[in-house]
Amino acid sequence: MADRITANLPSRDFAATEAFYARLGFARAFRGDGWMILRRGDLVLEFFPHPEIDKRTSWFSACARVDDMAGLLAQWQQVGLPQDEKSIPRLTGIFKPGQAPRMFALVDEDGSLLRVIDNIDAGEIDSGGAA
Template identity: 55%
Template sequence: MIVTANLPSRDFDATEAFYAPLGFVRSWRDTNWMILTQGETQIEFFPHPDLKPEESWFSACFRVDDLDALHETYGKLGLPGDGIPRLHPGIQRITDDLRMFAIVDRDGSLIRCLGP
């Protein structure tokens, strides 16, 4: 079984452009659905043109083996530490063996990045 995140997109072109520098490429797109993949990671997007990003409650978790490398990659986007989109500064320790950082995409979806 594979479970994927389903997130809103106000504009598929803009969403694809946001995720491309993170290594995601389009594997499917029509007018009602878009799938972006990076290796085995897959995010599916549905159109939501009237979404207000500041009111979004959508989220997903990326669980990775090398959280520091992922944080470094996402840091190269040059996103601010507040507003939308944003990269929350730093990596937080959640438990003895789990750390996290977060990114908010241009549509207000919260992506929690988790790893050792």
């Protein structure tokens, strides 16, 4: 198995978090009282209980690097999440902040930010190019 890292994000309610991410194609890999793991192919998200998290002030985030960013975005757009700048949850379109790779962003129901980064565009950074 290749080295990997997975995100650890808060969940106010495991059932609600699991239902939200199921709409995006994630399935339960594990769920106990104090931990939940959801998987969508090679994308793995792990959650811990945090019932008092304020979704409007949450600072939790993670990055997912994918080969077909546009294809994944098209699939997730079918869910019908809001695309404005203030809704929680919400989904953005593709953008490129400065010299960073192209990406889109998902904010989940608990206010956690998931940046979905284009592997192809990130190649310059991963190989030691300017960031």
